[in-house]
Structure formats: C-alpha cells, structure tokens
Amino acid sequence: MTNDITPKLMQDYSESNKLGFIKSKIPIQPNEDEPDILMGSVELDLSKLYDIIKPNHKKGDEASIISVCVFGSVLYKHFDSPYSEIPHDLDLMCILAYSDDKNIVIPERVVKPKTRKEASGYGYNEVIESSVVYTTTPTKVYSTFLDYFFGTSKYESVDGAIPLHVSYRSVNQLINGLGRGDTLSESVVAYGIPIIGQKRFAEIIKDIKSPERKPLHSVAWKVDLEGRLQGEIL
Numbered sequence: 001m002t003n004d005i006t007p008k009l010m011q012d013y014s015e016s017n018k019l020g021f022i023k024s025k026i027p028i029q030p031n032e033d034e035p036d037i038l039m040g041s042v043e044l045d046l047s048k049l050y051d052i053i054k055p056n057h058k059k060g061d062e063a064s065i066i067s068v069c070v071f072g073s074v075l076y077k078h079f080d081s082p083y084s085e086i087p088h089d090l091d092l093m094c095i096l097a098y099s100d101d102k103n104i105v106i107p108e109r110v111v112k113p114k115t116r117k118e119a120s121g122y123g124y125n126e127v128i129e130s131s132v133v134y135t136t137t138p139t140k141v142y143s144t145f146l147d148y149f150f151g152t153s154k155y156e157s158v159d160g161a162i163p164l165h166v167s168y169r170s171v172n173q174l175i176n177g178l179g180r181g182d183t184l185s186e187s188v189v190a191y192g193i194p195i196i197g198q199k200r201f202a203e204i205i206k207d208i209k210s211p212e213r214k215p216l217h218s219v220a221w222k223v224d225l226e227g228r229l230q231g232e233i234l
Helices: 007-015 046-053 145-150 171-176 183-191 198-205
Strands: 019-028 038-045 064-071 090-097 109-111 114-120 123-130 133-141 154-162 164-170 193-196 219-223 229-233
Touching (some): 007 019, 007 046, 007 064, 019 046, 038 046, 038 154, 046 164, 064 198, 090 171, 090 183, 090 198, 123 154, 164 171, 164 183, 171 198, 193 198
Parallel strands (some): 090 164
Antiparallel strands (some): 038 133, 064 090, 114 123, 219 229
16 A cells, blocks of 8 residues: 555545545553553544545635645654643644745634534533544543442543644745744644655655654555555554
8 A cells, every 4th residue: 555645546535435534543641640551542534634625626726735744742752751642633734736926825724523412311411423533532430439439440432523723834835934933834844744645745845954854653554445545643
C-alpha cells in the first residue's frame, strides 16, 4: 500500500464509497496514584473529511488542496510526558495551490459534533448523532456503592467526539510565515504529519532549515478486507 495518499486517490476512494478512518492511539494515565497507562483513541472519518476539503468546482474553487497535515496535541510524543489525554480538538492544516497574487484567505473552520438530548432514568444524556472526529476514553466506573467506598474500580471505554479544527495556508503563506509569528505553520513544518499529499509536502519543505523538522510520529495505510482505505498514526 502506497504511503502517498494524493488528493486524486482520495477522490477515487470517495467515489467508490471506500474511505474509512485514520486512527491514533492515545496513552492515558488514570491518575497520579495509578502508574498504569491505559489506551484511548481518536478516529478521523476520512469520508466526512473529504466532504469538507474537496474542491467545489460549481463555485469555481481555485484553492485546490495539495496536502493535508495533522498537528497539535494528538501528536502526543512531542510533549514532555510519557502519557497524554484525549485532545480537545483535532488540528489539521490544508496546504493550497493557487496564485498568491489574488491574496485569497480562507477562514479557519471548526466542525463540531452533532448531538442530541436523550431521556434516561436519571435525566438526559447527550447522544452523538454524527461527527468528523470520534474518541474513546478509558473511564473509571464503579459497580456498586461499596466499590466506590473502597476505591475498587475498573475502566471502560467511553465513546465521545471532539471538534475538527481546519486551518488553511498557500505554499507561500506557509513558508513566509516561518519565523514571523505564524506558530501554526512552524508546528506543521517541525512535526506535522501529512495524511494527504505526502510527496508534495516533502517537496514544499525540502529547503527549509528552520524550524528543523523532527517528527516523532508517522502514518501507515492499508486497505481492509472490504476495500476501505484505513490509516493509523503511529
């Protein structure tokens, strides 16, 4: 399986309804008194992502995307701790191909999960209807009052969802922002992981000396038994 997932390849999988998820496992320490590390996860729905980033030719969309990079706290190895927590959102940067003479600026997007209130025996629970980014979090549960009183507990995986935060830069905007206060561009260059357009991203940053690129994560792709494209951030 190629690790260069081009926009055209994403389009082909989308048209065949064969886009799956890209998953990242997150090591979580339950609390300061418990040394064991539990595993949570963050899953990005590639089908919903493609619906967000695909060019809209009916509107004459000139800002075609050539690369998409994950950055931020989901890449937990870049933070000084052996464990992390489920991030509050998932950060992506879309790198665009268009003439910078047109001075096109695309505002950042925050795509929040859709939820609803559902009645239960104890009031109302918030139920996730749909999301671009899903999570599972190991959560302490107590079976009985005595378990709670004596601190006897177990952990179950609780499903959730977080917003998707999408930023946009042209190639020139990305490069010109380095060393000029554009911390998002600096983060992407230093440790961001391209999940779309890996070769193009490598070409864009090949001559950049600062910030030095030191990615601690990578991404692996496969096609599952149903022919769906699945990825994992390692």
